Structures are given as structure tokens and as C-alpha cells.
Amino acid sequence: MNEPTVSREALFELHTDIDVAVARRGVRDWAAELGLSMVDLTKVVTAASELARNAVIHGGGGEMCLQIVTERDRQGLRMMFRDNGPGIAEVDRAMQDGYSTGRGMGLGLPGARRLVNEFALASTPSEGTCVTIIRWKK
């Protein structure tokens, strides 16, 4: 896969629930500017909300890097959520519906994956987790 070109980038700190709301708003605004349909916009903002909250609750805080990316003739929104938390010991299980170690319903990761076009998770126990998602404009 060719690395898409980044035409715009912003960084959001993720430490509190207010930060999650601010990051969500950032994604919403850029998705609207990019011209995503209402349904696609809602999906990507919801996915971002789940992953941003994960970084705060499970990762002990982190950051979201928001980008507008271009690959050949298509444009999309890419988000990278990084935290320095304990990492995910069982990635396969964490990707299953209903698996949760926290107080959630265990829908965050698998749910977020269903809401975007591309999803990649890299986690190292005791070093942290990085989740990258892309939603392409149709």
C-alpha cells in the first residue's frame, strides 16, 4: 500500500472527557469541510469518539493526530490515536464484540472498525497502543 500524501494535519491532546469532545468536534469540522456525506461524517466522528475515549480511559491519556490525506484520486480523513498506556495483551480478543476489561460495553474497537474504511492497530504491552483509521470520501 502506498503511503498517502498528507495535505493538512492537526494534533489533539487526549487526557480528559473534554479533550475527547474537542477532538470529536475537530473531526466533525474537517469531515464537513472535506464534504463527507452526513452518514459517513456521523460514522467517522463516532469512531473517533470511541478511540479517543479508549486512549483516555485505557491508555491513561494520549493524543490524536488528524490528517486530510490523498491517495491517487481520492481524499480522506485519517486519524491516529496514540497512548502510552499498558497496551493490549490480547488484541484478537479486544477486537471481538462484547470483550471489555474496563467499564464499557466492549464495543469500542470492533465497533469503530466497522465505521471506517481502514483500521490498523499496533500495540506493545507496557509501551502503548496506536490505532490508525481512514474514512475515504466517496
Place this chain on the structure above:
Amino acid sequence: MTADRIPILRMGRSLLVTIQVDMHDQLAMTLQNDLAEAIGKHNARGVLLDISGLEIVDSFIGRMLANTAAMSRVLDAETVVVGMQPAVAITLVELGLSLPGVHMALDIERGLALLQRPVEILA
């Protein structure tokens, strides 16, 4: 910039809540607790949650809605969620949230009709 409380209105024996701001998690938790108190205080039989102003419902807000419905049932009140935007409904289903036990209605009028039904039977 952000409100720290969402107002709860009383209409007869129903409580009406209109969410018009992007809810951060603490705000959602505060609303859930305020509603429990208000149901007891006003002896309410129904709670109408208007979420037409919500741009997204993620798993946290979804859980808050389900918890509010469960909690109000224990307090002998019914909860109806109204005004969910179509894009939000599509996203919720894909996310995997089915909101069991939460009554849904298209708008406030139908939501109120739903709430008034059991009261009429009892009367």
C-alpha cells in the same frame, strides 16, 4: 464554553429533557443522576429524552440512554427517546448498539403519546 448541566423540565407527570449540546462524558453522567433525582422528587411516570440535537451517539452515550431507561423503570417511570437523526441511527446499528429496553419515537408528540398510554390504563 461547555455547559455543566442539562435542564430537566416537568410536564404534568412527565419529565422532558432536550439535549442540544455535544455531550462530554461527565455531562452525560450528571444528566443520568439528575434524572434519577427528578423522577423521585416529582413522582414522574415518564421521561422524554429529545436527542434531535445530538450529532452522534457513541457507546458511552448509548449506555447512558440504556442506563437511564433501566433506572427509570426501577423507579416506576418509562423512558422514551425521541428525535434520533437517521445518520445517527445507521451508525448506532453498525457500531453494534441495539439499546435494549429503550423505547423510541420519531418525535416529541409520538413520544408523549407513548408515555401517556400506561397512565390512561391505570386511571
